[in-house]
Amino acid sequence: MLDCTPREITQRSGGLINPAKTCQPIGAMYASLGIHGCLPHSHGSQGCCAYHRAHLTRHFREPVMASSSSFTEGASVFGGASNMKTAIANVFHIYNPDVMAIHTTCLSETIGDDVATIVKTADIPEGKVVIHANTPSYQGSHITGFSNMTRAMVHYLAESSEGKKKNQINIIPGFVNPGDMREIKRIAGLMGAPSIMFPDTSGVMDAPITGHFSMYPQGGTTVKQLKDTGNSSLTLALGSYASADAAYLLEKKCRVPSLVLRTPIGIKATDEFLMAMRQHCMQEVPYELELERGQLVDIMTDTHYHYHGKKAAIFGDPDIVMALTEFVLSLGMKPVHVLTGTPDSTIGGPQGSFEKEVKGMLQQADVQGQVKAGGDLFTLHQWIKNEAVDVLIGSSYGKYIARAEDIPLVRVGFPVLDRAVHSYLPIVGYKGAMRLLEMIDNALLDRIERDCADEDMELVM
């Protein structure tokens, strides 16, 4: 497995070997699915749309409906306006969504299609909405695409229609699973904070089987809610890479103050999420959440000897990886290799500080480790060859490294293509932290029991 990867690390600048990121449009497509009654539309050749639908479907095991402008060579030479106008007419006639959310591709960006103008001059049926985001694949990553489409929701729809801000908060969850979005909404509900989550793929990407197919399941943020985000008194952007830009635009456009927090994965980030809501809503944290927290800390203290001091390598999307790093540090583990494929900052996209923040966390915990934004899995593998770890935490792509180096993999993040149920069960909040802890702990214990001698087998651990 991965037998061609040498231990010696050489400087490379020609591109990526085994990327830890993909391109913007898939993130934009996922964000669009978090609008109720929305059909995402890919403005490019139909291969992009096919790849994104297939990959999202593999992760969620759910239908992912999206249309394409189906560029041919002619459209690539003469511009895609005619294709897009045909697509808009056909989509509303045949598939009848409430919203069509168009994202671009490297093809339509390179030829310079002016999507905003095309949309303005297109024939859009009354009561229907078309929004668009520019998502050139040659900038940033899928997280940038998610961020840009979320920003487009604000750009096209948010309105500050009332003089006084309402006692409601906006929550931008970032590129997380529908199970996480549900959990964040549950927590906000327990905190007594009326909230609008956007985008919200719960009820869309985890819709139940009923014997009937519905192109537009019950979930998703409605257009009415998206408009109303301008009247909220606060936006909580969970994750600086996926969520901050939309929050900043909402602040600028509708004067809704914004607060950028970490994705609430792990005890510290969840604490901060609750503290922010507590302060804003002037509500004490209810016993139910305190109970969950107490249970989590109980488990952490009970089992600390299973994982304290164990070395971990973590890779994935920047917001998730930063929160995971913080969590494993709070367990006493040593995240010695931390890598994201998303670059630290992107032209026209999020200006992040992944490397700085993660290095800061490691320094504070006195852990010596390697940290990289814009990295690839070839590099991560080489790091591991040079300094072994006890556990690898990341997406399904990590399993090749895990097998090559014989280390357990805990599947977290996007995409998880080879296991089911992950998209339903949260990793956010205290309950989510319990689940993460169980996954990491079990991976380490299973490994001991697989490897130990007969006489060392223990019934109780």
Added chain:
Amino acid sequence: MINNKTLDEILGQYPVKVKKNRKKHIVIKEDYIGNQEIEANSRTIPGIITNRGCAYAGCKGVVLGPLKDVIHIVHGPVGCGYYAWLTRRNKAKSEDPSKNYLAYCFSTDMQESDIVFGGEKKLTRLIDEVVEIFHPAAVTISATCPVGLIGDDIGQVAKTAHAKYPDINFTAYSCEGYKGVSQSAGHHIANNGLMQYIIGQGEMEESPSPFTINIMGEYNIGGDGWEIKQMLEEIGYHIQTVMTGDGSYEELKNAHVSNLNLVQCHRSINYIADMLEIKYGTPWLKVNFIGINSTINSLRNMAVYFGDQGLMDRTERYIEKELQKTQASMEPYRKICEGKTAFCFVGGSRGHHYQGLYQELGIKTILAGYEFAHRDDYEGREIMGSIKLDADSQNIPNLTIEPDTKRYQVKIPPEKMEELKDQLPLNYYEGMIKSMQEGALVVDDLNHFETEELVRLLKPDVFSSGIKDKYAVQKMGIPSKQLHNYDYSGPYAGFRGALNFARDVAMSIASPTWSYIVPPWYSRPILEGIIEERMMEGA
């Protein structure tokens, strides 16, 4: 079954132009009509939710990607390389695992500055880096959409690289996603490149065995190629190369020495099959190793082609042995499947191939179609002369091939060849429609709207297609079997493969999970029994 009126009602929901277009892509099989023409390999209308992909997917993803000892560089932004990395189940193993690159993805990850100032320098750097780290024997470079638009000359980069590293074979493929109308354009582009720059580059002059063959259009999905290879080797054939599943540059460059080429997936590889015939005089035989009867026919046809008694005897002994092993085991699965109906919509050959296997299980295929095939894959190669090339097809170069002055060899004397052509599908594919049953629907480029409508109307017991439409259909309570990737099972080829398929389809039908879709409170009243009692008390 469906009639023209019902079909018209469904299509009537489309805008007029869309209806007019889609109508030509749909045929109801009627036995009394000679040839039923179907429109295929033409543009998908913008906005229609199609299953189709792009030329890059057909070139790098399908044809080139499975070559295991080759470094496949994808020149473009990261996505295209990323999505075609480990997602297609084209299995491969190598004696030297350090020469198997299939678990690796190489992308130039073009950035905005590369789009503005050109990406050739970055591509050259990546080539230098992979050569230094991996020492490959061959490197392919596949272009993605922006590459052609900004004018990067990947052919020149490949030439320069070859001058710098003369021991390494470099080929470049201009398979930008906007070329053609589907993956099909990419197959053609890949076929052209392999034929021009790899096949025939090897030094072998003689066939290693009188029964040397290439297996073409077989991508070893779920190990199908290994199953076929094992079967043919046991009978006594020597397999020079498989194009391209578990294939290698080292074997492929000597593909010219074979005495016969087998074509499994006609759509993706028929260009090379034709060109090999012209250049080296090697005929090709259309085979189908999906389903027991098709496998038996294909094995017998091969033996007839070579006309060797020993080979014929071994073929029959092999068939007998395998039938004995599989027939009884199939029975319990057949009982579950008997009388059921299926939709069978796959890429360019399986939409046809699996119909026979379904039939062996007692399942009737009531709708079939291809995602990206051409008219000849539906109607047979006899109509190829009447296909009018549109602008999209004309953009893909058709190579002019001449017989190789040294290596061209008549494999079968012309009069014998004519005789064989009467008996065997030599250099011929009959297409899908001829073998379909009266009243069945043939749909080219089946889209989401039609899938939803036709599933609702015809209520198949099994839907077989790909990942994108699988779950939409399963929401309707109908099991959906992925025939692109076999739902991570397989092999499905040959005798044992047929048994695997039978087991998997029967499992999908018999799974108790479907019975829980409707909650019990939908069928039972909430106040069962209680009302009557109280009424009696009241009375």
